[in-house]
Amino acid sequence: MLQILVWGGSFFLLAVMGKPILHETGWDSGWVYGALSLALMVSALLAPLSSRLVARYGGRWQLAASGAVVGLGLLVVANCHSLQVFLLAWVIIGAGMAMGLYEALFATLGALYAERAGRAITGITLISGFATTVTWPVLALAIEQLGWRTACMAYALVLIVAVAPLYLWVLPAGQPRQKAQSMTAVADQPVHRRLYWLLTAIFAIGAIIMTAVSVQLVAVLQGQGHSLAAAIGLSALLGPSQVASRVLQIIAGKRHPIWTALVSSVLVAVGLTLVAVAPGMTALGLLLYGCGNGLRAIVRGLLPLALMPPAQYVALMGKMSRPSLIGQALTPLVGGYLFQHFGATGVLATLSALALTSVVLVLLVVHGLPRQTA
Structure with a gap:
């Protein structure tokens, strides 16, 4: 639930709040929606x-402080009357995202529980799959009843009041100093560079594809000839399929995460290729893509934990992300360029090629694993 709150107040906020902000302020839409790209870049740094x-x-x-930082950014958003201050607010939100989203949480769980963190990571990604399902309707209702500024302030206050106490209650007190020092020593040891770069590339490609689909899917489907209503209806298939795949992952039990990574990458590649080359099978393609993308968040948390010492996992999660x-920050710009100059076909062809590249990279990881693991 805490991850849903922080994701809803940062990454997913402008999907609902962008239009009311544009309507009142008259700012350029590129700058308003580009504020999320700015926040992602700050988070990356x-x-x-x-x-x-x-x-x-x-x-x-x-993690406890992340809610207050994102909340502070939202308070600045709610009270800003210039584009410069609005962008500054998203710099603050970006800092909160670095402090409190998946990478920081997964690293914390790895530090606390080492290899036993896998079950918690899987459960958290399952629940967090409902982030838009929960936060978008609530935000939309609050904006309709209170206006976007008051809705933004109310969400900020919830983050400030609720996140810190709940994290401090749920997470045990920090690791002993001796353990932290030993983890730092292990983390300073050299990591297997080939494995590191393969995993980093796999995760980056997955994030780029996810962002492009989230931002452009409705427009791309319309570009293929679907009506707006049909495009929205088809896009709605993604949420249930993502959650369903995470439930199946839990039921499947303990298997090496590399196989989850392979299944995820193949499903994404097959799904996007179907959408690209067989418009009549778009529904099936999106269901397959949704299942594969649903597994992606689990893979991002579990695969590095299975392939490197927990201390290196903790120290490298941020660097790998x-x-x-x-x-993700650059994807809307590049995707918009592709769509403008090459249409829906160009966007889908690019995404399919990236997805197929990801399959190859996962196979390279499989090839490099010890035989007893693979």
């Missing part, structure tokens, strides 16, 4: 520092 702090001190207090966050 701060992510390695966030992981190092978790490795050294444990992430309990950092930096290319993903930068890619």
